Amino acid sequence: MIFKQTDLAKMPQRYRAHFINSLSGFKSANLIGSVNHAGITNLSVVSSVVHLGADPALLGFINRPHTVARDTLDNIYATGYFSVNHIGQDFFQQAHQASARYPAEISEFSAVGLTEQYTGLPCPYVAQSAIKLGLQFKQKIDIELNHTVMIIGQIVEVIVPENSIEADGKVGIETQNSVCVSGLDEYHTTHSLGRLAYAKAT
Amino acid sequence: MIFKQTDLAKMPQRYRAHFINSLSGFKSANLIGSVNHAGITNLSVVSSVVHLGADPALLGFINRPHTVARDTLDNIYATGYFSVNHIGQDFFQQAHQASARYPAEISEFSAVGLTEQYTGLPCPYVAQSAIKLGLQFKQKIDIELNHTVMIIGQIVEVIVPENSIEADGKVGIETQNSVCVSGLDEYHTTHSLGRLAYAKAT
Numbered sequence: 516m517i518f519k520q521t522d523l524a525k526m527p528q529r530y531r532a533h534f535i536n537s538l539s540g541f542k543s544a545n546l547i548g549s550v551n552h553a554g555i556t557n558l559s560v561v562s563s564v565v566h567l568g569a570d571p572a573l574l575g576f577i578n579r580p581h582t583v584a585r586d587t588l589d590n591i592y593a594t595g596y597f598s599v600n601h602i603g604q605d606f607f608q609q610a611h612q613a614s615a616r617y618p619a620e621i622s623e624f625s626a627v628g629l630t631e632q633y634t635g636l637p638c639p640y641v642a643q644s645a646i647k648l649g650l651q652f653k654q655k656i657d658i659e660l661n662h663t664v665m666i667i668g669q670i671v672e673v674i675v676p677e678n679s680i681e682a683d684g685k686v687g688i689e690t691q692n693s694v695c696v697s698g699l700d701e702y703h704t705t706h707s708l709g710r711l712a713y714a715k716a717t
Numbered sequence: 718m719i720f721k722q723t724d725l726a727k728m729p730q731r732y733r734a735h736f737i738n739s740l741s742g743f744k745s746a747n748l749i750g751s752v753n754h755a756g757i758t759n760l761s762v763v764s765s766v767v768h769l770g771a772d773p774a775l776l777g778f779i780n781r782p783h784t785v786a787r788d789t790l791d792n793i794y795a796t797g798y799f800s801v802n803h804i805g806q807d808f809f810q811q812a813h814q815a816s817a818r819y820p821a822e823i824s825e826f827s828a829v830g831l832t833e834q835y836t837g838l839p840c841p842y843v844a845q846s847a848i849k850l851g852l853q854f855k856q857k858i859d860i861e862l863n864h865t866v867m868i869i870g871q872i873v874e875v876i877v878p879e880n881s882i883e884a885d886g887k888v889g890i891e892t893q894n895s896v897c898v899s900g901l902d903e904y905h906t907t908h909s910l911g912r913l914a915y916a917k918a919t
Contacts, residue, residue, distance in 0.1 A: 530886035535771035537888035540745025541897035569737035615916035661770040684732035686739035695743035703907035714817035
């Protein structure tokens, strides 16, 4: 079945949102942790975290400036730091609840029942998360085409279970029960098909 | 186990690449299809496709300008179009092989045994892929921090099986056997935990 641009334009807004959000493939499922100068913590569910490079270790994520995640952006600009926490199979429902529009004075941590954890950086980690990253804010890139922004951070701290690290450095995120997401609201566990050798032209 | 920035800096390059590439979470697994003016087609494996917005329907992906995927960039700049094709469980090994460094005059389609499909756009689709998107190139954003680029395209064509579309517009990409990837080389099928209701503050 083929949909052309005019077919996409005719879709009702909500239908199109579900449809288009499914098309990029499976997405990472993360909670972004941040805090404001008054000490009120914030969590937002983000499915757009993308690897930018390993040296320096950079991640980006996409955000609309004026949606639920606005507190996140304000906090990141104010403190210069944020955390990225993998959503795990055993708390994905609580994590999803953090996508609700809570007022700025309510911390999603207490609202959804997740636990703050600190190491010294000015951003809260999610204690329930097996894999947690602390990032220093580096750059905001405005995407004029649709008024979104890409926030780029450098990984300055990584918290992972020691037994998750394979001999060559790969972290077994499946063994840590990290989940992925498709579309706006479907969560998935994974089953490994195995690792493939570095591909060479033959 | 906590790794600080200095620990990351001390890692051997290949070890750090495996480590850092695992940290963003599960990634979409796509083949980008393109063609040059001489008619030579190209496929590259991309795990950084990210949803940017539904209206207009925009996707982005991250690329290093001078790696194996350089042909892809040259083709996109030349023709203004590219395709995004979900990697499926039944051909993920062939797809991975497309990441090898073939010379520009060799098409990855024939090198790895995948089939070109056309609808009229100046970019080849992968016939074996259940979910295929045709995109018009919109913008290149230079990420100065590490000399990568984000390529942004607008979805102008969507090819999906009719029975994959749910009543509210969501596409069941798990039912179509799309896979995801972790780190540089591990592929995964998925198992749905279900869809969650739109979260509301209570």
